[in-house]
Amino acid sequence: MLALLLALPAASSLAHPLVSDDTGTVGAGHWQYELNAEQTAAQPDTGRQQLWSTSLTYGATDTLDVYANLPYTRLQYPAASRGSGPGDTEIGMKWRLLEDGAFSFALKPRLMVPTGSSARDLGSGRPGGGATLLAEYSQNGFTAVLNSGALWQPNDQGKRTLAWQASAAALYALLPTLQVAAEIGASRNLDHGRDDNPAFAIVGAIYSPTRRLDLDVGYRKGLNSQTYSHSVMAGLTLHW
Structure with missing residues (x-):
């Protein structure tokens, strides 16, 4: 179920390595492709993990984007x-509902399709869905976003079916390309009887050598024992 837990935040994000999403859209008739990877620290029950994600928008x-995202998990010793x-x-x-100067708001509903094996702890085994409200402030190279949402996910593992999610992020343009x-x-802990919710912090950088390409790196730190202690991330985004 760790893969399900890690997927609770929205998969299509403001800018990898962040989890939070902004209110921006790609524009009518345009496409965006993302390929992201993450290497976690060793876990007591699964060893190290490689987490991959590919998205097409x-x-x-x-003001309206549609997207699909597919994650892939590779477990290394001892549970490979x-x-x-x-x-x-x-x-x-993602539907941008309102724009007022530097402020904007959007709504992001989504469906979860059970394409992962529940027997191998890679998926829930059942369809689900959720929605996230996005708020953004952007001015003079500084962007701040707040995300708040919920996921309803029936599952075959006896976990909670309803979980909340919340995040806040900020970006600053040091250079036009950096x-x-x-x-x-x-996010809400999926285990019944536990109130210590998984929490994390991320720092990273995004380099855009052209207007069609973004490259990124990041470091994620778990803030409690309910998520992995740390991980490193990298990704690329193509726009056309």
């Missing part, structure tokens, strides 16, 4: 034969 209108493979597919949209980023977030 299409601009249906100037137990849980490597694709996870549940996320299909959703941004630095920081984020903090948490």
Whole structure:
């Protein structure tokens, strides 16, 4: 279920390595492709993990995106034969509802399709869904976002079916081609009877050598024992 837990925040994000999403859309008729990777610290029950995510977004209108995301988890020693493979597919949209100067708001509903094996702890085994409210302030090279949402996810593992999610992030453009980023977030613990919710912090940088390409690196730190202690991340985003 760790793969399901890690997928609780929205998979399509403001800018990898962040989890939070902004209110921006790709524009009518435009596409965006993301490929992201994460290497976690060793876990007592699963060893180290490699987490991959690939997303494709299409601009249906100037204010409405549709997207699909597929995660892939590779477990290394001691459980490599137990849980490597694709996870549940996320299909959703982002609708920018309101713009007022530097402030904007958007709604992001999504569906979870049970494409991951529940027997191998790679997916829930059942369809689910959720929605996230996005708020953004952006001016003079500085961007701040707040995300608040919920996921309803029936599952075959006896976990909670309803979980909240919340995160806040900030980016600052040091150069026209270089941004630095920081984020903090948490989600509801899926284990019944536990009130210590998984929480994390992320720092990273995004380099954009051209307007069609973004490259990023990041470091994630777990803020309690309910998530892995730390990980390193890298990714690329293509726009056309």
